[in-house]
Amino acid sequence: MFARFSTHAGALTLVGASLSIATPASAGIGDLLVAPTRVVLDGRRGTEVILNNIGDDVATYRVTAELRRMTADGKLVDVPTPSDADKIAQEMVLFAPRKVTLPPNQPQAIRLSARVPQGVADGEYRIHLLFRAIPPAQPQVATPVQKVEGVSFRLTPIYGVTIPVIVRLGNLEATAAISNVHKASVEGQPVIAMDIDRKGARSTFGEVRVMKAGVSDPIAVVRGIAIYTEINRREVLVPVDPKLAAQASGAVTVQYVEPTDSGPVMLAETSATLR
Template identity: 40%
Template sequence: MSLPTSAVLAILLAVASLGAQSPPPPAPEAAPPKGEGDLMVLPTRVVLEGRERSAEVFLKNYGSEKATYRVFFREMRMTPEGTLENRDKAPEEQTAADVIRYSPRQVELAPGETQVVRIQVRIPEGLPAGEYRSHLNFQAVPKVAPPSLAPLENDKAVHFKLIPIYGISIPVIVRHGEVVAEGGISAIRCFQDAKLAAGATILEFKFDRKGNRSLLADVTVTVDSGGPLKPGTLLQEAKGVAVYNGLDFRLIRMPLLGAPKGTQLNATRLKIVLTYRDLKKLPVVAFHTVDI
């Protein structure tokens, strides 16, 4: 069922407001670029499984100029550090892009205008059970001025004009048949690095994954006992940390900014909790004592 435009705008504003209230406060970010870069996409992740066969993605141009966006799939891999990189499909590999139809393929949005991209899954007969993922891209079509016909006098150099192309991508995941996964925490350590967080204590650990599907979890780090801070003090949190299928672990680094500047966390026992978003499993809990 399609939502009226007023309802879509209300959803967009509500999500933006919630994101601004997540503690602890993030570092200030630069204002988004104007023109082609002013695009909001919701949701930021699409999962289709069980009887779910369709979804809608809402686009909004919150800039001051009309903008055009191409919509297309691309394949990406996640590195152990959590970075997404473009990749080529392997021979005979099947991904979400092979079982999904979507429209439109290009949208033109006036300032403040909202558009819906509709996604539909078509599972072919004989498709092996598993998780299939591709990334849906919304890439701005740059406004290119017509080339000048005036000759360049006494100029033998080659000239290039670089035009930035803005884009946003979101994962689209299709789960078919039986899919299972287990997660855990390992290789925990703490260290200090002035280049990473102005001398704050850095917590590092591996978010492990086994099985044939991705994992998505929220991470919280609190004081369990010991040290100068009260038990339960929130030191850091991260929402929606993903480890995609095909990756055995993701290396997580979290500056413990919840501790007042200059606080020494030596002998503090940390409590690390992974709470799954899309699995009906108990949270994964690990403890680590800071020793720097």
Template identity: 30%
Template sequence: MTKYTRAALFSKVIAVLTALVLSTFTYADLMISPTRVFLNDGARTFEVNLINTGKQARSYRVEWKQMAALQQGGYRELTEKEKSQYSSLERFVRISPKQVSLAPGGRQTVKLLVRKPGGLQSGEYRSHLSFIALPSNQDNTTKNAGSSISLNVLMSYTMPVIYRVGSVVVNPEITDISLVHKKQTGITNIKVDLYHDDLFSTHGRFIAYWTPINGQTRQVGLLNGYNFYPEIKSATTQFPWQDFKLEPGKLEVRYEGQGEFVGLLLSQKSLTITQQMINSVK
């Protein structure tokens, strides 16, 4: 692991902002487990379990999508030109079946099978498995004054599937910590800036600890399931500080591995808040 310089943090000023956009992703009537797939030479097959939790029969098309990570979270679809330059795995991972029909409460397993081609270069290959709801005869239709308006909303859920070749070396670094306050709600978020120059992604959680002056250390924040992908060198994420109180002390943020990285401390950094800093923002 990289060693970090903490001296620069001592002069960090708390950033006070007036707006914060939070994104949420929802999908209806479909339970998927797991929500992330990791494959390698020791695990070339995988099963994704689907359950229809709704009251109507549903069918889903299962297909690959090529998506790139965004610096501040989320994804975007690749252009056709970008797809030819991207290390996707759809060409050598088979999906079976490619369409499923689920009765209410019904279950189905989608299998992934790796057929590794010869001469595959070391590195990380990723595509996103997409479950797209197909229209059904039971979808809502609103009738008014002799006309009808179809309200078909095709829900979909997309999950990353990762296959790694070669020796995996990762060295992500938390480069900065600051606080972001939203006046409208009174919520204070812990903002974490990251950097890496790795060929492989990392998967883990951010956990924040607060130690007030002459007080005991306690956990004040948690963000699970964070992915840091190779196509972005710098990234930013935020998560709430529970029961925030502006007082002198030390905030420590740890990026701890999950999944195939469980048990590893991927990165850590501290922010010391002094009384002088508090006075400067009052």
């Protein structure tokens, strides 16, 4: 699985300016592919994240560790005051290099490992790695000048991809349940809304499928649904293709499926009637 600079992938971060950007990073900053988009470590083996510059120009990226907390609607917000577990996670996860310059179509491995201090309790610890493009010293295209009460300044958007890095210590279990399944609309787009409850010592991650009897493929699906340990319930919205809107009624089966090394595992399943 790859993440790239885009506004629809859910992995785009804009740093240093409060703006909504509706286009990918420009060639002057560089386009970045990141794989994988989620890392789970057990404290024994390390792994790698591969960066690939798919832009037309040389680009430089800085890698930093961030702390994020999930809200009940699935958003990730900055952590203003780190907890003890947050501080342990920051010290535990090691990564290098922290700055790379990539020519076009040139991959680069970021090495990741977890050094577990003695006496750390079993549990799940998490940071988020931010891969942030560094703008060139002399931008190819001048940014517009903004004026506020006689003061002029330029806004330079800095793009970044954020991925979670999770360290799991011990034999951690989790269960999930689906409830409150109903149809809704978000900005005119039909969706199937639901709540997913999580219990246990670890987070869950997977895809939500809405199945209809007699139809082989899901009539709606959303991937990459995580429920982190700081919340026990998350609201999930599953977009419905307008072409399949007529099928999104009546009896359906909703599944929350987690990928594992040995194959997909059903975390939760329920039947519902959509009206």
